[in-house]
Amino acid sequence: MQPVLVGAVAYTANVVPIWEGIRDYFRGSEVEMDFVLFSNYERQVESLLAGHIDLAWNTNLAYVRTVGRTNGECRVLAMRDSDLVFQTVFVARNGSDYKNLTDLKGSRVALGSRDSGQARILPQKFLADAGLADDDLQLVIFDSDVGKHGDTGRSELDALRAVLDDEADVAALGITTWNQLTQAGEVGVEAVWTSPEYCHCNFTALPTLDEARAERWVSHLLKMDWDNPEHRQILEMEGLKKWVRPELDVYASLFEAVKEQQIPDTW
């Protein structure tokens, strides 16, 4: 039987050991897998739609776009536990006195790449939901890693630098980037508002993928065990403790944001 071919985007050098580790984990199982790396999510989604790959390890935006391109017929097979609890954190210098998003009216707000769910699309939605139109803010935009959907975290770091350089008052960061930064100790910047949880990545498949084959693949994936040192090494690199079945409701905010911001299915 042909292995399931999974697409992933090479946003860091670590992607190679991660997917080699997952591929090796599947070796000898009922349904083996191999992987193909893409330079950006647009190319990956196109390849999924063209049938060149069976599964795409998609960001939330790549998933939303795939839904749009398949008229909602694509399927989600699995996610990381950490994908269910993603958040955006608005941060400002200590003592800024911002208590909530409405306080940001008239402020300089640094946002990340236009295709980043956590650093741009959802922050803009959260601001809009708080009643702040673009005209109410001075947006400082960093489109520094377009194509990677914010995976590199680079545009978030650029946004934080802008706060430190006093070129912005507030920056929107993904929770993982914020947590990493604060491990250095007191950094003179504080969280002023944290978003509700939303979904991040998932394995997206076309409806043409045989369901039984997909289920065998997912069943084996879900057996990766945090307490197994070999599995754990891979899980740690990929940022999860366990693989879980999808919970698609938590993508609702991003679907709304994409619609409200009229983000096209392709660009």
Place this chain on the structure above:
Amino acid sequence: MIISDSDRARLAIRLVEAVNAAATGTTVLVPLHHPDEVDVVDQWCKRTDNSVLAIHDEAVEVYRGRLSDPSSSLPADRMPGSRLWMYTNFHCNLACDYCCVSSSPQTDPRSLSVDTVHRAVKEGIAAGVKELYLTGGEPFMHPDLAEIIVVCTAAAPTVMLTNGMLFRGSRLAVLDAMPRDNLVLQISLDSPTPDLHDLHRGVGSWQRAVDGITTARSMGFNVRLAATLAAGEPHQEAALNALCEQLDLRPEDTVVRRIAKQGVATRGVVISRGTVVPEVCLTSTGVYWHPVSATDPDMRVTTDIFPLEKAIDAIRSEFLDYRRKGDMLAAAFPCA
């Protein structure tokens, strides 16, 4: 200098940026703007399961991921510091052509005093030493060997390396007075027949060594054989096993080691701190990385024998550093 929160934030950004771009198991250089930033990097690495590998003048080398315990690949008895070697003296009744410390009858004895051995054993045991090894030179040429053996065997299992050729007269009495428990005599025998052994060690030496083994066994000592071979010289395992049986020894009581290019040896395995798992070795002139290099200035770790724990710590730390950096193709160099 206290790092400002803002500088700490900028450093955190540099760390996240650099480390996230690296693959697990690789290293990145994170530029420092002030030496005090090292502490921040260290804290960040500990909290994020990354590791500081080296600190340079203007940068810190960060390893992405947790370093595996570099000692985990070594059995406990090979961990640096678990064995303590002591060169009781450097003079010898033989002048072998491969001697790694250039011993001969004319060699300056550079003997360890009983007091020095006593203190070294005491401090070594306190520092985690589990086994003691005595070598030379020929230990039986040390005038106070009997006392040294008492001190050592009372503290830990002891192996004494000897050519086994001096078990006569007063030295035979010294041997007979030694405890049988906690003591192994490791007697050099390079080959199952005299040719190869005598080629390196002198005509007639093979027979006298065999006689010495027989004597020691008859007196109830635990004995093992040690063969030192050059590249290309055959181990002759089957014949050596047969000889072991004749001498009332078990085949597993045989150690085979390579000639090192040290001392008077003009050929042999070239060793350095980076290529040999250390075995702490004490001589009257200092503490060395390994007994096979106990006259090599490059392999001397310190001239200060005491406190011995400091020397052991230094050797262990340097060794683990080699392992961590992956710069090392550690070749086991068993001498016992």
